[in-house]
Amino acid sequence: MASFPVRLGRFALQNSFTSARHYPRTTAPQLRMASNTSTPRFAEGEDPQQLGSDTTALQQQGWTLDADGMGVTKTFHFKSYFKAVAFVNLIASESSAKRHHPTMTVRIGSVDVHWTTHRPRGLTIKDIAMARHCDNGAGLMGYVEAEQGLKCGPEK
Numbered sequence: 001m002a003s004f005p006v007r008l009g010r011f012a013l014q015n016s017f018t019s020a021r022h023y024p025r026t027t028a029p030q031l032r033m034a035s036n037t038s039t040p041r042f043a044e045g046e047d048p049q050q051l052g053s054d055t056t057a058l059q060q061q062g063w064t065l066d067a068d069g070m071g072v073t074k075t076f077h078f079k080s081y082f083k084a085v086a087f088v089n090l091i092a093s094e095s096s097a098k099r100h101h102p103t104m105t106v107r108i109g110s111v112d113v114h115w116t117t118h119r120p121r122g123l124t125i126k127d128i129a130m131a132r133h134c135d136n137g138a139g140l141m142g143y144v145e146a147e148q149g150l151k152c153g154p155e156k
Contacts, residue, residue: 041069043122054128063131070123071116072131076138077149081108083141084150090137091130100126109150 040055042048055072059065063072078084088106091113095101105112113134115127 038065039069040065040123043117043120043124045120046122046124051123051125051128054125055123058128058131061135066114066116070121071114072123072127073112073114074131074134075110075112075146076134076143077110077146078141079109079144079148079150081150084109084111087111087137087141087143090141091134094133094137095130098126098130100130102130108152110146 040052042051055065058072063074065071066073076084076087078087084106088104088111091102091104100115100117103114113131115130115134116122117124117127
């Protein structure tokens with residue numbers, strides 16, 4: 001039986017009667033976990049003094065440096081899945097306009113956001129600006145503390 005792949009850019013979907021064809025696969029980028037790293041690593045050409053104070057201000061608002069100090073990460077909690085997805089769309093809209101995209105993980109009542117710059121590698125003013133945008137957007141979407149966020153399982 002023939003296979004009818006549906007091409008979506010670099011991705012391909014095939015029906016259950018697929019042949020042994022292989023299409024280029026991409027894997028989702030792994031979210032870099034927060035660490036105890038206290039020294040950010042800024043991209044070449046960035047002003048370390050200015051970004052240092054901006055990074056400190058972000059850390060006071062709950063952002064943490066990723067494992068290698070080249071990005072910032074934060075988890076935002078919401079009372080509904082709909083609000084979490086709306087928050088992702090809010091970030092997606094601005095990041096598309098700015099041509100700077102995060103790694104995001106969506107759960108039923110939370111969204112993990114990770115900002116870093118790949119070229120040049122390291123933390124940049126774009127990451128700082130987009131992290132601030134996330135904080136402002138989360139406020140508009142009604143983010144809550146972790147214990148108030150929607151969780152899977154029976155209600156108590």
